Amino acid sequence: MGLIRTIWPSPFEVDKTAYFETLENALFMKILVATEKPFAKAAVDGIRKIVEDAGYEFALLEKYTDKADLLAAVKDVDGLIIRSDKVTAEVVDAAEKLKIVVRAGAGYDNVDLAACTAKGIVVMNTPGQNSNAVAELVVCMMIYMSRNQLTPEAGKEVSGKRLGIQAYGNVGRIVARYGKGLGMKVAAYDPFVAPAVFEADGVEMVDSLDKLYETSDFLSLHIPATDQTRKSIGYDLLTKMPKGAVLVNTARKEVIDEEGLIKAMEERPDLKYITDIAADSQALMNEKFGKRVFATSKKMGAQTAEANINAGLAAANQIVDFFKTGNRKFQVNK
Numbered sequence: 001m002g003l004i005r006t007i008w009p010s011p012f013e014v015d016k017t018a019y020f021e022t023l024e025n026a027l028f029m030k031i032l033v034a035t036e037k038p039f040a041k042a043a044v045d046g047i048r049k050i051v052e053d054a055g056y057e058f059a060l061l062e063k064y065t066d067k068a069d070l071l072a073a074v075k076d077v078d079g080l081i082i083r084s085d086k087v088t089a090e091v092v093d094a095a096e097k098l099k100i101v102v103r104a105g106a107g108y109d110n111v112d113l114a115a116c117t118a119k120g121i122v123v124m125n126t127p128g129q130n131s132n133a134v135a136e137l138v139v140c141m142m143i144y145m146s147r148n149q150l151t152p153e154a155g156k157e158v159s160g161k162r163l164g165i166q167a168y169g170n171v172g173r174i175v176a177r178y179g180k181g182l183g184m185k186v187a188a189y190d191p192f193v194a195p196a197v198f199e200a201d202g203v204e205m206v207d208s209l210d211k212l213y214e215t216s217d218f219l220s221l222h223i224p225a226t227d228q229t230r231k232s233i234g235y236d237l238l239t240k241m242p243k244g245a246v247l248v249n250t251a252r253k254e255v256i257d258e259e260g261l262i263k264a265m266e267e268r269p270d271l272k273y274i275t276d277i278a279a280d281s282q283a284l285m286n287e288k289f290g291k292r293v294f295a296t297s298k299k300m301g302a303q304t305a306e307a308n309i310n311a312g313l314a315a316a317n318q319i320v321d322f323f324k325t326g327n328r329k330f331q332v333n334k
């Protein structure tokens with residue numbers, strides 16, 4: 001009964017060959033959770049339950065330090081759930097049966113999409129599942145920098161200040177709502193979002209990046225790391241910011257032109273930078289700029305129990321749904 005329930009559609013609705021191919025697959029499906037930085041236990045338990053209730057085999061590889069462990073673990077799996085783990089062409093090659101990778105989170109720049117696509121492997125993310133956690137961290141970071149990293153010297157309030165949001169996706173929209181809640185004046189730039197969305201949210205739509213930087217006391221980055229955005233935030237934009245401005249980065253370190261950032265901060269001793277993803281030159285920046293810069297010790301935007309559970313369970317449900325119904329709603333390598 002358990003196995004029959006894993007098959008959809010019913011054998012009476014499809015031709016026999018397709019049905020038995022599906023049955024064969026359903027019998028041997030193995031799903032691996034491979035996380036160098038593990039999910040919370042409740043998330044792992046939930047993923048295991050979803051996978052096993054579907055009649056599939058569950059496997060777990062956590063806290064691995066050697067790439068060889070990942071290469072060995074993926075060898076016989078059909079589905080793979082990861083977090084920030086790197087799915088390189090080498091991993092894809094080693095995964096002889098792999099059909100789907102789900103990145104539990106929003107950014108999927110850690111997956112070699114071309115290598116997956118070449119082997120017909122579907123890649124998905126779980127958009128929106130950790131957005132609130134990241135947005136709350138942005139609020140924390142703005143206040144932390146305004147209060148001089150919680151040292152006793154007098155700081156500034158964020159209320160009444162201008163908050164600029166670069167990229168108005170799942171995280172950016174929540175940051176806008178929280179910024180308004182704090183009494184900030186919120187504007188955003190995202191050429192891929194319809195004006196009606198900004199209007200509905202009561203957020204000013206800015207049509208140029210230059211203008212966004214010129215008018216933001218706090219600038220929160222939410223662009224994905226793509227060929228277009230890598231190293232796109234540098235000297236020219238940063239030196240347009242008003243006196244005392246703070247750049248908040250919970251997106252990716254790759255979107256920053258670090259040389260340009262350093263040059264801008266050298267010339268402008270009023271600028272501050274806080275990031276959830278330490279720069280390659282973070283040690284140098286800490287030395288040069290002291291309390292004007294701060295980086296979390298490890299990326300922690302999505303590190304909440306809630307985000308772990310939401311993203312982990314969504315990833316498991318998406319894999320099961322893909323195998324049972326062919327649903328590719330969140331595929332990113334179309």
Ligand code: NAD
Pocket residue numbers: 105106107108127128130131134166167168169170171172189190191192193222223224225228229250251252276299300301302303
């Ligand atoms: P999302 O996909 O919901 O939104 C991304 C937005 O970026 C979209 O609205 C898109 O239109 C916009 N965009 C793309 N290219 C752009 C460009 N060149 N200029 C302006 N806008 C552009 O993603 P999200 O959930 O809001 O997450 C945003 C990014 O934050 C992710 O790509 C990821 O890199 C990062 N992130 C970090 C953490 C963390 O732990 N710090 C967690 C989640 C996401």
